[in-house]
Amino acid sequence: MKTETIVLKLKNGDTQALRFVYELFYKPTFQAALFITNDIGLAEDAVHEVFLKVQNKIEQLQDPSKLETWLCRMASNTARDIIRHRSKSALFPEARDIYLDNQLISPETVLLDKEKKQIIQHLIRNLQPEYKSIIYLKYYADMSVNEISTTLEIPVGTVKSRLIRAREGIKKLLNPEDHLNRHKINRLIEPEEVI
Numbered sequence: 001m002k003t004e005t006i007v008l009k010l011k012n013g014d015t016q017a018l019r020f021v022y023e024l025f026y027k028p029t030f031q032a033a034l035f036i037t038n039d040i041g042l043a044e045d046a047v048h049e050v051f052l053k054v055q056n057k058i059e060q061l062q063d064p065s066k067l068e069t070w071l072c073r074m075a076s077n078t079a080r081d082i083i084r085h086r087s088k089s090a091l092f093p094e095a096r097d098i099y100l101d102n103q104l105i106s107p108e109t110v111l112l113d114k115e116k117k118q119i120i121q122h123l124i125r126n127l128q129p130e131y132k133s134i135i136y137l138k139y140y141a142d143m144s145v146n147e148i149s150t151t152l153e154i155p156v157g158t159v160k161s162r163l164i165r166a167r168e169g170i171k172k173l174l175n176p177e178d179h180l181n182r183h184k185i186n187r188l189i190e191p192e193e194v195i
Contacts, residue, residue: 007064010054022051025071028141032072035136036079038125046079053078069151072141076152080129123170131166138163 009017029050034043050071061070124135137143137151145163149156 003067004064007058007061007067010058013055018051018054021054021067021071025068028068029071029075031140032136033075033079035140036076036129036132037083042082043079046075046082049078050074069147073151076133076136080133083129119174120170123174127166127169131162131169134159134162135166
C-alpha cells in the first residue's frame, strides 16, 4: 500500500490504516525514542503516545511521503518531553556488535571495537537532548544535514553547529594525550567501588 493511500485513510479515521502504520513504523519510531531516552520502558511509552496522537495530528502532515520521518520526529519530541517531566536518566542499551559475524577479525579486535563503542555510547548518553537527536539522525538514521534540518524544523546552520559541538565534546574526552581527560573517561566507564 502506498504511503499516500495510508495517510488518506488515516485522515478518514480508518483504524485498520492506523494498525498498519503501527506495524510498519513501530521499529524506527521506537529506535528514535530509545536513542533519546536510553530506557526501553520510556521509549515504549513515547511510541505509544505517538501512535495515540496520530489520528488527531495526521492533518499536520503535509507531505505523505515523509510519514516515517514525521513519526520519528514526534517520537523524539515526545521522548524529550517524557525525560523533562520525569527527570530520569537510564542506561543506553548496548549497541549490536556488527563484527561478531565476521570470522576474519580477531577476538582482540572485536573486544577493542566493543570497548570503543561503549566509550562513545557513554559520551553520547551524557550529551544534551538536542545533541543526542542530531547524532542519532546523522549517524544512526543516516540522514543528511538537509534531511535533519527538515525533520527537526531547524535551520541547516543550526544542525551543522550542533553536530560540530557534539563531535568536539566527544573528541575532547577521547584525546589520548590529555591525561586528565583519560581519567574522565575511566570515571564514566568504571563502576564505583562500594566500600
